[in-house]
Amino acid sequence: MLQRFGLLVWPDVCGDWCNVDRWPDTAAKRTAFETFERLDAMMPGTDPESGQEASVVYRFSPDAQMLFEEWRQEFESDLRSGERHPAMESHLAKYRKLVPAIALVCALADRETDVSKDSLLRALAWSDYLRSHAERAYAAGTRPAIGAAMALLVKIKAGVVTNGFRPADVYLKGWAHLATPEDTHAAIKMLCDLHHLRQVEKRHGSAGVGHQSLFRSTRH
Numbered sequence: 007m008l009q010r011f012g013l014l015v016w017p018d019v020c021g022d023w024c025n026v027d028r029w030p031d032t033a034a035k036r037t038a039f040e041t042f043e044r045l046d047a048m049m050p051g052t053d054p055e056s057g058q059e060a061s062v063v064y065r066f067s068p069d070a071q072m073l074f075e076e077w078r079q080e081f082e083s084d085l086r087s088g089e090r091h092p093a094m095e096s097h098l099a100k101y102r103k104l105v106p107a108i109a110l111v112c113a114l115a116d117r118e119t120d121v122s123k124d125s126l127l128r129a130l131a132w133s134d135y136l137r138s139h140a141e142r143a144y145a146a147g148t149r150p151a152i153g154a155a156m157a158l159l160v161k162i163k164a165g166v167v168t169n170g171f172r173p174a175d176v177y178l179k180g181w182a183h184l185a186t187p188e189d190t191h192a193a194i195k196m197l198c199d200l201h202h203l204r205q206v207e208k209r210h211g212s213a214g215v216g217h218q219s220l221f222r223s224t225r226h
Contacts, residue, residue, distance in 0.1 A: 008097065008144075010100070012104045014139060014140055015139040016139045045114060045115075050062065064113065064114075064119075064121055066109075067120040070109070070123040077105070085098055088200055091144060091152070091199070098140075101133055105129050106121070108132055112128050154183045155200075157184055157193065158176065158193040158194070159197060161176070161181065162202075162203075162223055169222045170221070170222055171220065172219070173187060173194060173221075176193075194221055203222065203223060208220050
């Protein structure tokens with residue numbers, strides 16, 4: 007469920023602590039509360055067919071729509087690159103909604119009737135900031151597996167690990183980042199998730215009742 011925390015930021019705790027006790031910015035505080043009260047008092051829209059109350063519809067201005075489509079094209083291509091952990095891909099996929107949602111908040115705060123290009127630019131800048139923090143948060147949990155996966159991928163590309171290998175064929179070598187069964191299994195799982203490897207079952211025994219898991223590169 008971590009993907010649902012789109013406004014996630016990673017805490018930076020410095021070594022020195024300094025007590026900060028100052029009066030709030032009165033003008034900024036007043037502006038914020040006036041904005042909250044104005045938005046709370048907004049009247050609903052009207053459904054043109056039924057005449058009943060309905061949500062007010064906001065759209066991108068033409069130049070904002072063009073910018074959003076340019077961003078979306080690059081974003082979707084990058085999201086499909088297969089170079090990220092599946093959890094991070096799932097997190098970034100939420101930005102399809104997060105970016106326009108932040109742009110709408112900016113537009114409402116600035117009394118815009120359409121979501122302007124400036125509001126969208128602010129949302130995109132905010133998404134870059136949030137993305138950098140999300141990458142740090144996910145790396146905290148996936149970094150060991152990433153190092154092991156990269157090490158295993160290098161061995162596979164070098165031909166040192168051949169197709170149809172068993173996990174034991176890897177960790178018994180004692181290679182860096184791959185010297186334990188846990189590290190090797192984590193690396194294999196990540197490479198399978200990223201579609202660099204696929205698992206195949208090899209049956210053995212006279213009745214074919216026994217089997218073992220082997221792994222092959224998807225490049226072959």
